[in-house]
Amino acid sequence: MKVFIKINLLILILMSSSFSYAQRAKMNKAQKEYDRFAYIDAQKIYLQVVSEGYSSPELFEKLGNTYYFNGDYENAARWYEKLMKEYPDQTEPKYYFRAAQSLKSLGDYKASDTLMKVFTEIGSRELVIQNFKSNPDYLKKIKAKPKKWVLEPAEINSEYTDFGSAFYGNKLVYASAKPDSTARKVPIYEWNNQPFFDLFEAEMDENGKLSNPKRLPGEINSNLHESSAVFTKDGNTVYFTRNNYLNGRKGKDRDYNIRLKLYKATKKDGKWREIVELPFNDASYSTAHPALSPDETRLYFSSDRPGTFGESDLWYVDIRGENEYGAPVNLGKNINTEVRESFPFISKENVLYFSSNGRPGLGGLDIFYTPLDKNGMPTEIIIMAEPVNGKKDDFAFAVDLEKDIAFLSSNRNTSDANDNIYRATHACKVLLRGTVKDEITKQLLEEADLALFNEENEKIDSLKTDKNGGFNFNLDCGMQYSLRVTKDDYESVEKIVIAPDDAQEIELPIAMRKIGCPPNDLGCRLSLQPIYFDFNKANIRPDAEVELAKIWAALKEYPELEIKIESHTDSRGSKEYNMELSEARAQATLEWLVNRGINTDRLTAKGYGESRLINECSDGADCTEAEHQLNRRSVFLIKEEESIKK
Known part of the structure; x- marks a missing residue:
């Protein structure tokens, strides 16, 4: 028995060792992919290791990082949370920071701030900690800022990553991973499993609308x-x-690893040629994202070169001549933190815009700006309000205030964390959205005509509703408008619209009423045929059931709808008898609906005998049976017009 136990123990030990060895081999393979920034490939291996029951601080760290560095903050938060929960004593401070950033990008500011408070106690990034402690009410301050920009996706976005904007005359130049359809083989970047970025140019009209995107001509694009x-x-x-x-x-x-460098190209015969590397690059670190001062004597950029406080800082060099530059200068701790500062842009007004995740913001990378002093150095650092900044990464802000147009890049509103380019108009605009429907049937009305008038009753815009009855107009903040809606066979509708004082979206549903129907005549408004009865009878005929079914459907669809049933007879017979007969018809109609589940509280029924004839067939008149038939009827009225929700 003891021998048997020893053998089994030995088997268990060997199995355990084999399992650990197998998982370690996979971890080593994943580490190789990770070290060369093949995050997607490394991620697949890490997930396989987790599914087989293995866990370690290293595994959760690296798995979280493969998502974090690709902007998938939801999954990053998930794995960082497992790291902090299962290995609290082995969790490095930077993972509390990354987890806090990830949670902020998910809109969970409370949980994010809780982790940031832990980070401030154990972390060593003094600039980040100082920024957090000095802005305890950062969220309230940011959200209190006026919304001066209105965003919409640029027309040139592809299904791949598109980002970074540069004004080039009447064109916009940007980077895109959209593959070259003419290439025999498209190289893939292992970091995110997308093609390598190329520089594209798109035509830009006076409103900033983009069209006709194509790669920059010449030698500027490469296989990387x-x-x-x-x-x-x-x-x-x-x-x-x-x-x-x-x-x-x-x-x-x-x-x-192949780092980033800055290059210069010259335009010759309409094409970009003479590619020259800038002399302050180095293979051991990255230098990227150039920005020129308004007088073009200084080049700003982002780099992780020696002397950088964090993962990347903002630097500049003086331009002294043709390919002659001064020594790189760090912009200092006033602007740089121990994390990322990147994507500088300098406007014609000498304002530096940049992105950072080292300052209190709304989530991920946020866009900040700072006026530059006479020496070209940053002054007060100011965060941009919503909607420029959001929960995800927002970066590469470029603005032309003279044209009131800006562009930024963001992974907001994407399920795959791809970046897109957004156009921002530097004006306070309110987006008015709505739908036009039939008041009773709720049918969406396509091709209804809408006209928008200003306070002076001048028509400033017009359109037709789309196939879903939808419409939208851009309004100026704080202004009053009137909206006129018309459509064949419907009464026109006019609405007064007062735009709010800040940029936002507002909804305006429009209900239209068919022409020729009394307001409370449900039968008319539902285009029903009359409910007719046979002579001297009160039973519901088969043809009447078809129309009653429509009434029943309307009552089921609109729970607040209450109706009154009015029943009538022709003139033949005594008035007393006809009153009793009409009452019987009214009750029969009511019971038909009640028997099919309609609450009696929503129905009333009354007979009117021969008192409301609809033609000349009164007592003694010579009328045909068909003419008498028109009077033997039930009609349906809406008890309260207000009961139908507009």
Whole structure:
């Protein structure tokens, strides 16, 4: 027995060792993918290891990071939470910070702030901690800011990642992972399993609408990444970001990673040529996202070079001549933190816009701005309000205030964490949305005509409803309008609309009433045939049941609808008898509906005998049977007009 026990113990030990070895082998494979930034491939291996019952702080850290660095904050939060819950003593401070950022991007500000308070006690990022402690009411302050911008997706967004915007005359230049349909083989970037970025240009009209996107011509695009460009005023020089790649040769750091560098290209014969690497690049760190000062004597950028406080800082160099530059200068702790500062842009007004996740914000990367002083250095740092900033990553803000147009990039409103480009108009606009329906049937009315008038009763816009009865107008904040709706066979509707003082969306449902129907005549408004009865009878005929079924359907669909049943006879017979007969018809009609589930509280029924003839067939008149038939009827009236919700 003891031998048997020993053998079984030995088997268990060997199985356990084999299991641990197998999981460690998978972890090592995943680590190799992770170290070369193949996060999607590494993620698949990590998830397989978890599914087989293995766990460790390293596993949860790396798995959370594969989501965090790809902007999938929901899954990042999930794995960081498991790390903190199962291995609290082995959780490094930075994961409390990343978990807090992830939760903020999900809109859970309370839980995020709780983790940030833990981070402030154990973390070492003093600039981040100082920013958090000095802004305890950051959320309230941000949300109290006036909403000066209205956002809408740019027309050139693809199913892939699109981001980064640069004004180039009457064009917008941006980066996109949209593959080249003419290429025989499309290289894939292992970080996110998408094609490498190229620089595109799109035509831009006076309202900022974009069209006809195509790759920049010439030698500027390569088999690796290009992104984040800035152009000189004469349009003949561009500074742009590219992987360390020039003249067909890749440059790598000591870990064999291809970093980012800044390059310059010159326009020759309509194409970008003469690609030159800027001399302050280095293979051992990244230099990216160029921005030019208004006088074009200084080039700002983002870098993790030595002297950086965090993951990336904002720097600048003075431009001294043709390919001559001063030494890189860090913009300092006033603007940079121990996390990420990136995507600088400088407006014509000498205001620096940038993105950071090291300052209190709404989630992920947020967009900030700071006026630059006479020395080109940042002054007060100000966060931009909603809707420019949201719960997810918001970055690469570029603005032309003279045209009241800006563009930014964000992974908001996407299920796959892809970035899209959004156009912002620098005006307070209210988006008026609504639908036009039939008042009773609730049928959506397509191609109803809508006209919008200003306070001076001048028509300023018009449109037709779409196939879903929908419409939308852009209104100026704080202004009063009148909206006129018309459609054949319907009474016209006019509504007064007062736009709020801040940018937002408002809903305005429109209910239209058919022409020619008394307000409370349900039969008319539902286009019903009359409910007729045979001579001297009160039973419900089969043809009447068809119309009653429509009444029943209306009562089921509109629970607040209450109706009155009025029944009548022809003139033949005594008035007393006809009164009793009409009452019987009214009750028979009511009972038909009650027997099919309609509450009696919603129905009333009354007979009127021969007192309400609809033709000349009174006592003694020479009328045909068909003419007498028209008087033997039940009609349906809406008891309270207000009972139908508009």
